Amino acid sequence: MTDHPIDENEPEASGIAQLTDALVAEDRAELRHLMEDAHEADIADQLEQMSSEQRRSIVDLVPEALTPDILAELEDEVLEDVLPRLGDQQIADALSEMDSDDATAVVEELQDNRREDVLSAMSDVDRKAVEDSFTYDEETAGRVMQREFVAAPDFWTVGQVIDYMRAQGDNLPELFFNIYVIDARHHPTGYVPISQIMRNPRDRKIADLIEPVLVTIPQNMDQEDIAYQFSKYHLISAPVIDVDNRIIGMITVDDIVNVIQDENTEDMLALAGVSDAGLTDTAMSTVKSRAPWLFINLLTAILASFVIAMFQEQIGTIVALAILMPIVASMGGNAGTQALAVAVRGLAERDLTRANAVRAVRRELLAAVFIGLIFAVILAGITYVWFDIPKLPSVIFIAMIVNHICAGLAGILVPLGLKRAGADPAVASSVFVTTVTDVIGFFAFLGTAALLLF
Amino acid sequence: MTDHPIDENEPEASGIAQLTDALVAEDRAELRHLMEDAHEADIADQLEQMSSEQRRSIVDLVPEALTPDILAELEDEVLEDVLPRLGDQQIADALSEMDSDDATAVVEELQDNRREDVLSAMSDVDRKAVEDSFTYDEETAGRVMQREFVAAPDFWTVGQVIDYMRAQGDNLPELFFNIYVIDARHHPTGYVPISQIMRNPRDRKIADLIEPVLVTIPQNMDQEDIAYQFSKYHLISAPVIDVDNRIIGMITVDDIVNVIQDENTEDMLALAGVSDAGLTDTAMSTVKSRAPWLFINLLTAILASFVIAMFQEQIGTIVALAILMPIVASMGGNAGTQALAVAVRGLAERDLTRANAVRAVRRELLAAVFIGLIFAVILAGITYVWFDIPKLPSVIFIAMIVNHICAGLAGILVPLGLKRAGADPAVASSVFVTTVTDVIGFFAFLGTAALLLF
Structure with a gap:
């Protein structure tokens, strides 16, 4: 039927190829046929994975093929492309056929100035159901529920x-x-x-x-x-x-x-510092969803640089300090991220609660001391072999233990604190934790060096 | 009933407090009563959030209160505490009452040497159902399914x-x-x-x-x-x-x-470099689940240090390089993590597929150029104000752009490559990406400095 290669893990690839072929040929009958035959969830997936231009062209060619079932399956970004190309009456009829939760999700994506027109093309009963939904806040039960029940x-x-x-x-x-x-x-x-x-x-x-x-x-x-x-x-x-x-x-x-x-x-995504991103996003919206967090990260990185600047004299004398610095920061940052991910996940799944928080913090602390000791020994040994500088192994030994303890504690205390303050523990945690591990990591390492080596 | 403070978001806290009170008082009747009255999912949650010692004591006091419904709800770690304290016949009877998928999950947690004894205490039909399940691999449909259907x-x-x-x-x-x-x-x-x-x-x-x-x-x-x-x-x-x-x-x-x-x-957790961790884990198992990835991270950090060591002469002359170094690495690392999280999530939800991979990579590249430009300008300005070193702003400008492009590309290409190679895109991605951003970040920054400033 098609000579596109098919990956057995991605059966939809063949569907997309068929749709694309029919689109290029502007073969309305074939498009209609393909969209009728496949499951609405498959069609929705395929439209999602096409480019905006491709799916807009499909809608322009065969608007009637966008059945209520398919519309109910589309993601918000795809609806934004599709809805402006459908007539008020088609949308109104589709809404009337859907369960009320699906209808509400579609209306949410209608431009404000079109909502009135579409709603007024619906029957009184159906319109009332949709309008009622909008009296509830987004992402609450009133919006998510369906009104039909027995x-x-x-x-x-x-x-x-x-x-x-x-x-x-x-x-x-x-x-x-x-x-x-x-x-x-x-x-x-x-x-x-x-x-x-x-x-x-x-x-x-x-x-x-x-x-x-x-x-x-x-x-x-x-x-x-x-x-x-x-x-x-x-x-x-x-x-x-x-x-x-x-x-x-x-x-x-x-x-x-x-x-x-x-x-x-x-x-x-919040843990990785991405505010919100679908894969159908454009490059510009990608920038918008990531730049703010990178900006905050820049500020905390500059804070860490100030710490380093406090010790520039020592670094100028012993360049080995500059060479080892990033290892301390990297190990602390990663240990902090590990503790943070476990804590955030525990909070999300309600496994980490007030009832066992103290025990969890104690366990993090104990683990951090163990891990700190292990890597302090390894890194002190490497430093001893690599650099012929007396006391430098001791400096890195102390810095590693201090930094791992701070990383472990920050990793669990920051999300617990945010949660208790009523904030989302996933959202700002990473910034706090990496700031702590960077600033304390550099300070512990360079400060100990200044004390012991000079 | 109890004077423990109750958080309305954590109704289970009061349940735990009541169980704990009854446990301390060794009040068998009250324990039995509490466990009968509550929903099995609540009891399972409460046992999970207690310490190992507490839940073992409860089982020792009232083994008969661990009904089949409760056993079916318990997590693996809790079952490990509970099962050794129950008699073969009680477990066998409980297994017979459960749907076959739940029974299989419980038998998985029985010590090998007890399985035979428990299974032989079951009726032939029920035993056969459980034994059949074990002919399928773990985490496959044969193990997860229930044999009862209409x-x-x-x-x-x-x-x-x-x-x-x-x-x-x-x-x-x-x-x-x-x-x-x-x-x-x-x-x-x-x-x-x-x-x-x-x-x-x-x-x-x-x-x-x-x-x-x-x-x-x-x-x-x-x-x-x-x-x-x-x-x-x-x-x-x-x-x-x-x-x-x-x-x-x-x-x-x-x-x-x-x-x-x-x-x-x-x-x-894989993205954060944690191999597997429940919150009921001990400090020792926490260490085991995290140390291996930290060890790999140590190796890549040392690799980055080698890059820095190549330029130690330059750093000794211009210490500002050592001060700015971590900013370049941190920005690149974070940008890479952002791209990585979006890609891994896209792969997991099947939003990122072969059909749209090329478009996604192109979008990452474009976004990376934009973001690189934004922060290159900001950071060049800061460097100009902070340090009175000609050409240093140009050095950091170039380094930021190079590093952001590498970070964006690594963030999406590494998980895509792992996926295509049949590996889990979440598991080793972080190491690869941070290695790329660290090594390239330091090399771009210090290398450009060596070329332009010396």
Whole structure:
């Protein structure tokens, strides 16, 4: 079908090649055919991996091929390319077909001045659902949830629930796993997995099957906390409640998997000093997402240079100090980064808490002393062999131990401190930790040298 | 009930305090009561955050309180403390009650010499299920899957499926979301979500409701790839097939959420040079997980020192070089780490593929030139003001641009190269990248200085 080489680990490569071929040939029928046949998630992936120009051209050629299913799968950056090229009515119809959580995500990417037009092309009921979502903050339960769910009172029987669902038909959510049991005031009091409904006789009372709702999600809960609840309690879905404890929607685990991935990406990039970056970004946005942190790093590097400048006389006399300096800084920086990554990950997974923080700090300290000793001995030996300077091995021995202890402590105390102050422990930690290890590393090394060698 | 302060973000803190109080008082009844009342996931969390000694004491006091539900929730490190203190029969009974995936995870943590004893205390059927799991490699579908699933031929009706499930009762999996449709040779040909079974009349043919199975998981697929399939296609469950395409088990999304978290932890720690670390580790295992990478880092730091040593004459003459050196290295190192984190994350999420690798590299290069220019100008200005040395600003200007370009390219090319070579792009990338930025950074700076200033 195509002579592009196919990597078995990347089946989508062949899909992209086919789409590209059809695009170059401006073969509308083939494009339509390819996009209909593949799974919407595959099409979304392929569009994501093309250049902006390519995907814009595809939309221009076959706008009708962007089905609601595909639109619901697209990432924000891709939506930004696609939506301006679709008509208000097409978008409005697509929104009406989607579950409300997907519709909200699409509307978020519409330009402000188009939102009105698109929304007014929707039916009153569908528009209201979308507008309601926007009364909640971004990345909170109210935004992430879908309004479609199945609820039943506890005095119903299995048969009544089944009949109710058959009658509802298309008004039911596309996928659901639990029936929420509610009281007269719409408070969720428990749930019944639908597998339980299926394996029980029609006359069995719902009240006999009810399992207590362990986790209800308040409408303003942050999505990171929602993800933690899902992961900890192995939830498949959970009801969202308003301030009066009334059920107003539900969140399902398939949406939470994406939240977990997004939060992990955010943490990993934050640790590396990248403010936010998708691979569909342009070079300019790459610069914008990285330059600020590099600027802060420049300031702390200059701070470290001031420390070195304090000892320029000594360095001028014994150049070996300049040669060894970067080793001390590099070892301290890396040890600090190790401790930091473990601590940030522990905080994110709620493994590191107040209950065991003191024990964790003590363990870091002990490990730092061990590691410091190991590398102090090795480096003192290397220095002894390399340079014929009395006492220089002792200088580096002392500097390594001091620096490793500071690195280990900074690596765990900085994120713990940020967390306690209510900040994201991943975001600014690296700057603090490398500042500590650089400044203290150089000062310990050059200061000890000034004391012992001069 | 307790006067320990409670952080509302850490409700488990109060649970731990209560357990600890009961432990200190050796109050068996209270311990049993606390562990029965709380959710098994909460108890597992609390045991995890206690010290080894504390949890061993609890098990010694009330071994019977470690129910199968709790055992299924415990992390490996906690199981290592707990299992040696439970009797063979208690473990065997617990294994028989668990879904097969949970049972396998527990047996993995049993000492080799106890496995036989525990397994022989189980019924033949249950033992066989566990033993079968161990014929598959760790972290593959065969190990991760559960053997319990529901399958039906496509000529059945909705009513027949419901009657079949009612008859099966306890032999069904604890939770399931799809009925797999199989042909006479047990090949999965499609699936029906149970919500579809529920909303359709009893006489509706399964064949009318069937949705094609998009993703079948081969028995030897790695869990990271399984997680990708679940995340991409929003799967709730997927059938596992053997080499003859016969269905042999299923994997559900709640287990995959844990796999995703584990893989993310692995990547984040690997990037920071930590080989593997749980927070329940001892100081000794912390040292073991970090020292090897620090040792490699020492070797590369020494390599960088050799570069500096090549220019010791120049440094002895112009000490300003020693003062500025760490700034060049630090900026390059950080820029490289930024590019690396974005690339590793892109590879992990399959956003960075062969299809768009060339475009991504081009964008990194362009961004590196921009960023290099910005900081070259800033740093040249600072150098001009700080030091009264002609041409030194030009030296640092050139060094910054060279170093940023090398950092950006190394940051993306190293993980791409490792991936293509079949290695984990997260594991050794940092060493390579920082070696490049250190060695090239020092060489560009000191080499340019030697050319222009002397």
